[in-house]
Amino acid sequence: MSKFTLKHKIPAYVLGFGLLALVGCKNEKESKTVEKEVAKQPNIVFIMSDDHAYQAISAYGHGLNNTPNIDRIANEGAIFNKGFVNNSICAPSRAAILTGKHSFKNGKVDNLQPFNWDQDNFAKSLQKNGYQTALVGKIHLDGLPQGFDYSNVLPGQGQYYSPDFIENGVKKTYPGYITHVTTDIALDWLQNKREKDKPFLLMYHQKAPHRTWMPEEKYFTLLDSVNFVPPANFFDNYEDRPAAASQEMSIFKDMDLVYDLKMLDKDGDIKTKYRGMFQRKYDRMTDEQKVAWDAYYDPIIADFKSQNLEGKALATWKYNRYMHDYLRVIQSVDDGVGQVLDYLKENGLEENTIVVYTSDQGFYLGEHGWFDKRFMYEESFRTPILMKYPKEIKPGTVIDELVQNIDFAPTFLDYAGIDIDESIQGESLRGLVNGEVTELRDALYYTFYEYPAEHKVKRHYGVRTDRYKLIHFYYDINKWELYDLEKDPQEMHNLYDNPEYASVQKDMHEQLERMRTKYGDSDALNEENLNRYLNKKNIKKKH
Incomplete structure (x- = not known):
């Protein structure tokens, strides 16, 4: 052999x-x-x-x-x-x-x-x-x-x-x-x-x-001893970034305790939107797999329920559970x-x-x-x-x-x-x-279309060069964002309409139009794709 x-x-x-x-x-x-x-x-x-x-x-x-x-x-x-x-x-x-x-x-x-x-x-x-x-x-x-x-x-x-x-x-x-x-x-x-x-x-x-x-049994305890420190912008306030502020993908607010974090308590005290969906995933396991799963997760569930965490303490706990x-x-x-x-x-x-x-x-x-x-x-x-x-x-x-x-x-x-x-x-x-x-x-060209949808990330397109990034959010919003990735790699400061970056903003708009022309994208195509999407989801168009 x-x-x-x-x-x-x-x-x-x-x-x-x-x-x-x-x-x-x-x-x-x-x-x-x-x-x-x-x-x-x-x-x-x-x-x-x-x-x-x-x-x-x-x-x-x-x-x-x-x-x-x-x-x-x-x-x-x-x-x-x-x-x-x-x-x-x-x-x-x-x-x-x-x-x-x-x-x-x-x-x-x-x-x-x-x-x-x-x-x-x-x-x-x-x-x-x-x-x-x-x-x-x-x-x-x-x-x-x-x-x-x-x-x-x-x-x-x-x-x-x-x-x-x-x-x-x-x-x-x-x-x-x-x-x-x-x-x-x-x-x-x-x-x-x-x-x-x-x-x-x-x-x-x-x-x-x-x-x-959902990990395999072999790795249930991997990294158990590690306490992960959240990124520096974990508690971002999204100043001058309304599209970022309106999303629903926050670890603190939107991460489901049962579906995402495995807090499937047997007495059903933890009631969440997606509990039933996770129960069906859990039910796919064999009896032997369930025994191993419960042996690891049940003590975590009990400990969580005993703490009554709130605010930043809860957010940090959820972050570690996720990681x-x-x-x-x-x-x-x-x-x-x-x-x-x-x-x-x-x-x-x-x-x-x-x-x-x-x-x-x-x-x-x-x-x-x-x-x-x-x-x-x-x-x-x-x-x-x-x-x-x-x-x-x-x-x-x-x-x-x-x-x-x-x-x-x-x-x-x-x-x-x-x-x-x-x-x-x-x-x-x-x-x-x-x-x-x-x-x-x-430069690179980017598009995103799946909105309105789960997580509520607005439709947008944009261009990125080695140093700068320009993004346009559209449909039920009209917001431009400009970032200097060399000075602000975490993208916390929207520089659009900042007079110090006027020439950069102009150059990036020109670069964006070059990209759209090169690849064959346009506002008309965005409109077609939007209408097709809204019709498929039976959503009335916003004007």
Whole structure:
């Protein structure tokens, strides 16, 4: 048996009965020889998590947690310090990644609008050019995925315990914990389902650390001894930022004690809006899992109820409760990354495989007092990007240039030697990481459309350069915001109409219009997308 089979045993529920037969040693040796000979086009392993804040990857140096396996990608390749998304919400970001186009071009502007799988995506292009392609885990785009020889994906957001998957159109419930199940399915495809004589694309996408941050038993007590100090702007008063003031994503005010913080008391004293929803998630656990869960959480619940916390004390308690579980689910993600990296190394695939780790967007870990994403402010706009490819990327490479999630599609096509269609709006990152290019762009464009909706983050669009950011909030508000990111990295001081920044404001407006013209966005398109959204939600338009 191979090193992989001995070290990383795949559960029978993933293998299926038909794949339990042993393969002869001679055939296995032959397949490994073939794999080493196939080196014309690189393999691609595209790892993506959901809502993984760059602050919660130790390679970025924030000191919150330790992610040794994700860090391996940075240490053996490149880390991007200024990676951003086009639209900080799950499905639109994923659509942009697949197509290499902004939301208003690929049609997936919000979570409600359908995604058109008939349009081109980079997986289709790779598939047409000889790649074997697989999609495992979360995709959050309705319809049967196109461009994949194999798909085993979550319906919607997925569940942390006893998750459902849809394998090539057929729904199945798997026992166990979602992060491990996703990893097992990915490893099973690598080991047993792909054709070893073809280059491959594996999109290995985790649900975690998406809300509700339900950890596995192994990590219940991880970081228990750590008392996290909230960020300096945790108690932000949102002065001259009315859009920020009107949101409903405050840890103190809006984070649900049961749904988010696991205070599911058995006597039902803690009554919250989403208690029933969390009860259904809890009920997916086996009896054994529930016993372990209750043994850990029941004492925390009892202690919380005895304290009668209020005000800042309650806010700080909620922040710590949130941080502990958020970082725990990330630890399981990191374990899975390590398993996949080990497989590539042990099976002679490491040298000819591009590995990328990213998230569909960033996330707030208490900055401005928030959780969630959506805003163009740095913590949700910015996303982690780490990339390794031993043939071209030197270990320890650091990229400080502006890059965006629409750049993944052209990057993968570039490495595969496939022509990049003119309709793709992103840029290949290949020149940046191999040192041939020093700058891709001087500005980034951003849009957000999902309002009115949960968390009440206003519709907005904007532009970011290396130093400045201009944002326009619209629909039932008309507010401009300007930030000097060098002097105010926490974005606490809106400088719009500040006479000292008059020339900067003028330049940023001009830059914004250049971006909108370049990418084909307009107020008319905003109006179309707004009307479509309001009609779908049956909301009367405000004038």
